[in-house]
Amino acid sequence: MSSPAIxxxxxMMESLSEDVQERVVEHLREYLEDLQDELKWNKSFKKTQQQLITSAQSAKREIAEGLAKPMNYENL
Structure with missing residues (x-):
């Protein structure tokens, strides 16, 4: 089933030469792969957003209570 946009x-593609069509198809593949990655990332981030908020709140509380220590990046 094809939408009017497709x-x-x-x-539009049919009006192009075959080699140009191939280039467009390659660009579309890359674009669609990037878009799918972005959608996966957004879905994953949405699932963990509350955990990130809770962790940030905990860190802020520890800093306010003087329980946090500066991280030593030299010994990582």
Whole structure:
């Protein structure tokens, strides 16, 4: 099943030479892979957002109570 947007893109692609079509397809593949990665990241971030907020609140509380110590980046 094809949407009107996809049909429009197909018509546009058909007007191009085969080598240009191949270049466009490669760009589209890369773009779609990046988009899928971004969607996965957003979904993952949304699932862990409350944990991040809780951790940040805990860190702020520890700093306010004087329980936090500076991190020694030299010995990591």
């Amino acid at each position: 049909a429009t893109v197909i018509k």
